[in-house]
Amino acid sequence: xNETQQAPEWVLSGGTVHTPSxxxxxxxxxxxxxxxxxxxxxxxxxxxxTGLDVLPGVIDSQVHFREPGLEHKEDLESGSRxxxxxxxxxxxxxxxxxxxxxxxxxxxxxLARAHHRMWCDHAFYVGATAENAPNLAELERIPGTAxxxxxxxxxxxxxxxxxxxxxxxxLASGRRRVAIHAExxxxxxxxxxxxVEGDPASHPVWRDDESAMLATRRILRLAREARRPIHILxxxxxxxLAVISRHRDxxxxxxxxxxxxxxxxxxxxxxxxxxxxxxxxxxxxxxDGLWYWLQQGVPDVIGSxxxxxxxxxxxxxxxxxxxxxxxxxxxxxxxxxHVAEGRMTLERLIDMTSAGVQRIFGLVGKGRIAAGYDxxxxxxxxxxxxxxxxxxxxxxxxxxxxxxMDLKGRVVGTVIRxxxxxxxxxxxxxxxxxxLRFAGAL
Numbered sequence: 001x002n003e004t005q006q007a008p009e010w011v012l013s014g015g016t017v018h019t020p021s022x023x024x025x026x027x028x029x030x031x032x033x034x035x036x037x038x039x040x041x042x043x044x045x046x047x048x049x050t051g052l053d054v055l056p057g058v059i060d061s062q063v064h065f066r067e068p069g070l071e072h073k074e075d076l077e078s079g080s081r082x083x084x085x086x087x088x089x090x091x092x093x094x095x096x097x098x099x100x101x102x103x104x105x106x107x108x109x110x111l112a113r114a115h116h117r118m119w120c121d122h123a124f125y126v127g128a129t130a131e132n133a134p135n136l137a138e139l140e141r142i143p144g145t146a147x148x149x150x151x152x153x154x155x156x157x158x159x160x161x162x163x164x165x166x167x168x169x170x171l172a173s174g175r176r177r178v179a180i181h182a183e184x185x186x187x188x189x190x191x192x193x194x195x196v197e198g199d200p201a202s203h204p205v206w207r208d209d210e211s212a213m214l215a216t217r218r219i220l221r222l223a224r225e226a227r228r229p230i231h232i233l234x235x236x237x238x239x240x241l242a243v244i245s246r247h248r249d250x251x252x253x254x255x256x257x258x259x260x261x262x263x264x265x266x267x268x269x270x271x272x273x274x275x276x277x278x279x280x281x282x283x284x285x286x287x288d289g290l291w292y293w294l295q296q297g298v299p300d301v302i303g304s305x306x307x308x309x310x311x312x313x314x315x316x317x318x319x320x321x322x323x324x325x326x327x328x329x330x331x332x333x334x335x336x337x338h339v340a341e342g343r344m345t346l347e348r349l350i351d352m353t354s355a356g357v358q359r360i361f362g363l364v365g366k367g368r369i370a371a372g373y374d375x376x377x378x379x380x381x382x383x384x385x386x387x388x389x390x391x392x393x394x395x396x397x398x399x400x401x402x403x404x405m406d407l408k409g410r411v412v413g414t415v416i417r418x419x420x421x422x423x424x425x426x427x428x429x430x431x432x433x434x435x436l437r438f439a440g441a442l
Contacts, residue, residue: 005036010046011047018054034372035374056355058353058354059092061254062306074396076118080119083120086331090416092122092123092146093122102128102129122433126148126149128151134173135173136148146179147177147178150167171230176362177230178223181278195318200273203268204264213239224250228250234279235253235255235299239289252360253299255294257335258305260287263283273318302349302352304331311398314399327400330402333386336380363437364437375415381409388400
């Protein structure tokens with residue numbers, strides 16, 4: 001050990017550690033919640049992870065934990081418990097709660113609710129509205145905020161910014177990257193007759209490819225005019241990714257595990273309204289196209305868009321049934337299975353769940369295994385097999401579209417700032433989640 005290096009209090013020993021330089025079999029030294037070194041440390045308390053992969057802590061940059069106001073579906077405690085059971089060390093939580101998270105007081109209320117009730121680290125988005133547009137530059141700088149979120153189409157309550165004039169006002173207020181739900185409200189309103197009562201397979205017919213593409217083209221144009229970086233969430237069409245690939249100076253984007261895994265031809269007959277979400281699950285051709293563009297390096301991050309509803313709510317007849325599905329707990333197991341089946345490398349998965357999130361959003365102290373960074377680790381057994389079962393799920397909604405799936409790749413442990421949040425399916429002693437820090441809100 002270098003004489004200027006802090007001595008570790010304990011080490012993760014003997015695992016394959018995925019550093020910025022690549023994988024190496026080594027110990028990771030931890031003290032005061034941070035990484036103090038990568039090497040070999042005899043005589044220090046060890047947790048043996050031989051044969052396992054030590055990944056940078058997985059960050060899920062899109063979840064809906066429903067608190068306040070919709071706690072019958074989920075709350076900050078239950079959602080974050082599901083997160084750490086699935087290997088997720090940090091989340092960005094969305095603002096469409098009741099009331100919406102669209103003022104400073106409501107951001108601070110969420111931060112207070114989260115304090116040592118959430119099992120993972122966290123940040124909260126501020127929802128953009130026509131009314132709060134002038135205040136967003138101030139709101140996005142509140143410590144613990146992930147930035148501003150715009151719903152361009154079919155949101156609840158007042159969190160809808162559909163007109164170009166108001167979108168431009170939002171983009172002109174502030175500097176941090178703005179997250180976008182890109183579906184065109186006008187087109188979807190005009191196509192409501194395409195919905196077939198009792199047939200959720202009509203959902204992607206109503207909210208068609210063009211609904212997504214229109215909104216994506218509009219927000220790219222407005223972002224360029226405003227010189228404002230944007231992040232387009234849950235992209236579902238290959239055509240959008242082709243367009244986004246030509247605007248990389250201002251636009252990053254996300255894909256979800258469900259859009260990479262579920263295809264309409266199977267999902268709607270088998271799952272019914274449990275496959276209903278916005279933007280929709282689309283065809284196998286869309287799935288194949290998303291994978292093509294992922295292999296071209298275009299999507300920057302994978303987010304779960306964890307959006308739980310109760311079984312009773314989902315049992316309503318389409319289109320009265322709500323859109324959304326849980327996913328924070330299954331994000332990593334599903335993607336590890338895709339790695340095992342050769343669709344992507346583990347290095348690409350790491351980039352999309354840790355380093356990429358850090359790079360795009362300016363996260364401080366997260367996203368890589370390096371001296372000085374927070375001691376956040378997701379420890380996995382890539383050879384282990386795992387079946388998604390209802391008794392494993394922690395979400396208050398108590399279901400998953402992936403129940404019964406047999407996956408290769410098992411999450412063994414979740415370590416957050418040196419605290420063991422989960423090990424072999426058992427939670428740690430206490431919820432220790434803290435607000436995330438961002439370069440744009442220090």
